Amino acid sequence: MTAPVSPSVAPLRAEFGAAVERHLISCGDTIIYVSRERSHDALAWLKDTPGQEFDYLTDVTAVDYRDPERPLEVVYQLRSLARRADLRVKVALDKRRPLEVRSVWDLWKGADWLEREVYDMFGVTFAGHPDLRRILMWDTYAEGFPLRKDFPLRGHFSRAEQTRQALAANPEAHYSLEELSIADAFAELPKDMQERLARGERGFLR
Amino acid sequence: MGLINPAAASEAGERTVVSEASPNFVTTTLDFLTNWARSNSLWPMPFGTACCAIEYMATAASRFDIARFGMERQSFSPRQADVFICAGRVPFKLAPVLRRIWDQMPQPKWCISMGACASTGNVFDNYTIVQGIDTLMPVDVYVPGCPPRPEGLIYGITLLQKKIRGESIVDEQLRQEQLVGPSGLFLPPERVDELSEPFGNSVHQTRSSS
Ligand code: SF4
Numbered sequence: 001m002t003a004p005v006s007p008s009v010a011p012l013r014a015e016f017g018a019a020v021e022r023h024l025i026s027c028g029d030t031i032i033y034v035s036r037e038r039s040h041d042a043l044a045w046l047k048d049t050p051g052q053e054f055d056y057l058t059d060v061t062a063v064d065y066r067d068p069e070r071p072l073e074v075v076y077q078l079r080s081l082a083r084r085a086d087l088r089v090k091v092a093l094d095k096r097r098p099l100e101v102r103s104v105w106d107l108w109k110g111a112d113w114l115e116r117e118v119y120d121m122f123g124v125t126f127a128g129h130p131d132l133r134r135i136l137m138w139d140t141y142a143e144g145f146p147l148r149k150d151f152p153l154r155g156h157f158s159r160a161e162q163t164r165q166a167l168a169a170n171p172e173a174h175y176s177l178e179e180l181s182i183a184d185a186f187a188e189l190p191k192d193m194q195e196r197l198a199r200g201e202r203g204f205l206r
Numbered sequence: 207m208g209l210i211n212p213a214a215a216s217e218a219g220e221r222t223v224v225s226e227a228s229p230n231f232v233t234t235t236l237d238f239l240t241n242w243a244r245s246n247s248l249w250p251m252p253f254g255t256a257c258c259a260i261e262y263m264a265t266a267a268s269r270f271d272i273a274r275f276g277m278e279r280q281s282f283s284p285r286q287a288d289v290f291i292c293a294g295r296v297p298f299k300l301a302p303v304l305r306r307i308w309d310q311m312p313q314p315k316w317c318i319s320m321g322a323c324a325s326t327g328n329v330f331d332n333y334t335i336v337q338g339i340d341t342l343m344p345v346d347v348y349v350p351g352c353p354p355r356p357e358g359l360i361y362g363i364t365l366l367q368k369k370i371r372g373e374s375i376v377d378e379q380l381r382q383e384q385l386v387g388p389s390g391l392f393l394p395p396e397r398v399d400e401l402s403e404p405f406g407n408s409v410h411q412t413r414s415s416s
Contacts, residue, residue: 137334153332155332155334161395163298163398164391165298
């Protein structure tokens, strides 16, 4: 049984022409490759066009293949909550050039930590991201990007050096409670949540 | 756990004597008395980082009940704790936290490394896991298993109690802090490398693919 191609492919091709490099079906899911230059436009189009409405960004991740010739792929998994449709969009990045793609943080705020994770693990920079720092490894981590295929499993440094650097780290210098505090985000919360928080249901906020 | 219980008395050897004139008098050694008190009222500082912590919780709960060994008070503050129990794998990112908690505990203190991860890094011989917490702090008892059953941990705890009963309060070395030195480690770097050496199947992993 061959799964049907996502109905988003044809209109996307009509709109972006050659920027849609190819599409394929894998395990029933449609995967669309778009060019690096137009990726942000294509994703914005998929999000905002009536009939597409991919309003939810499920995940951003990346794949590095063992073959050094093969490009590194940044993967966007989209979901339209209203239409109950999924779509996978990939952007292939040539490994001989700087790994850079435009951030989609301005389209989906949830991309913030997802893109930080891709940056942390693969070293892909997202232009336009408001706060592109490491997120899983600590800020001063100096061994590189662990999920790249050319990264040795045990890391580059000796165990003693890794232990020394880890012990020298000051966790409080990079991760403050304020960073995780929703007090800062109070103004941006939905109204009903603001009311509940102001009543003190979850502790004292303000 | 009375002093005149024959088992305890024999542990203290000939030196514990119940007065013949009155049972209210006992003479014994200070070491025996101190160790008896210390070993039977250990306050654990549980540091559960992964799946082993689930087994630790079972050990602390009613069925296995480590309160029977004088450990009814789980100390979630390192400053009021005697035994550091690391239950689970420790990533390098957590290493400074672990070390700081250990440093915050006052003497006398002991450390139990619970499970294969805390003791050796287990199968996680990779860039992110500390290859045994003995590269970060001194460890008294290693409990093997993935995870160890509560019985295993209890055995480890009784081993620690046994060890404590063999200590002497005049031996100052026992209570000396082993701080992180100028090298940034508490052991010589070669020792850390040696402790972190791969073993078993893990020897066959590629050290580098580049
Ligand atoms: S030793 Fe096994 S059970 Fe314990 S933390 Fe490691 S993987 Fe989990």
